[in-house]
Amino acid sequence: MENIKQRLRNLKLSGAAASFADRNQYALDNKLSYLDFLELILEDEWALRQSNGYKRRLLQSKLSEQKRLDNYDYTYQPELDKSLITDLSACRYIVEKTNVIFMGKPGVGKTHLANGLGLRALEKGYSVMMMHANTLIDKLHRSKADGKYQSLIKRITKTDLLIIDEVGFKKFPQNGSDDFFEVIRSRYETGSLIITTNRNFEDWALLFGDKVMASAIIDRIIHHAVLIKITGESYRLRKARINISNMKTDQPKGKEP
Secondary structure (H helix, E strand, O other), X not given: OHHHHHHHHHOXXXXXXXXXXXXXXXXXXXXXXXXXHHHHHXXXXXXXXXXXXXXXXXXXXXXXXXXXXXXXXXXXXXXXOHHHHHHHOOOHHHHOOOEEEEEEOOOOOHHHHHHHHHHHHHHOOOOEEEEEHHHHHHHHHHHHHOOOHHHHHHHHHHOOEEEEEEEOOOOOOOOHHHHHHHHHHHHOOOOEEEEEEOOOHHHHHHHHOOHHHHHHHHHHHHOOEEEEEEOOOOHHHHHHHHHHHHHHHHOOOOOOO
16 A cells, blocks of 8 residues: 555645545445545545645735735625626636626725635635735836846736735836736736726826826726726724724713713
């Protein structure tokens, strides 16, 4: 038996090797055929590879496992169309090379929703990359110095789903607009984007410092896109207000807070 397990490991079938002894005993106890036994250890190998593949893609994606769609609190955003988010979670927009844009004030849950959709895409076997907008620009800028610019653009282009978080959080540095345009241009009609932004499109000319550049970027982003405007209150501000209110309520009567 050890010889067989070693052969399996040599063939890089570590899942089958790990479960071989247990599956063999199970097959003997239940009088399984050779084909049924083979199917069992192949299923074990497949399951391990799927699990390892997900873990590897999760690490590369920079997504947070904490911000899932199933723990997003829709009660804070009652006007948000939950059915639309559920439909997007099926990931057909990735197949169709459609973009998703979450627009709204800081704290309304844009990043949480984008991250949650990214996790669903990972679960379905897609490659995902999530990055803050200014981090992306900084990486592109630094890649020019060490000659890795084109390889980074290629990796960005090949990723099934690119999530660019907080576009508009702060103005792009000089030449950053050119790099951002290159990312958008390279993915136009070839791969899906999820973008979160706290700025209306009318403000993007100031963000990029160039009205023509901003128009070219917006045009490519919204050509095939689902735009979701979240108009509710900031989750963080509302929670802080509730906490302050609870603190006042808990104060003993007759004493100053």
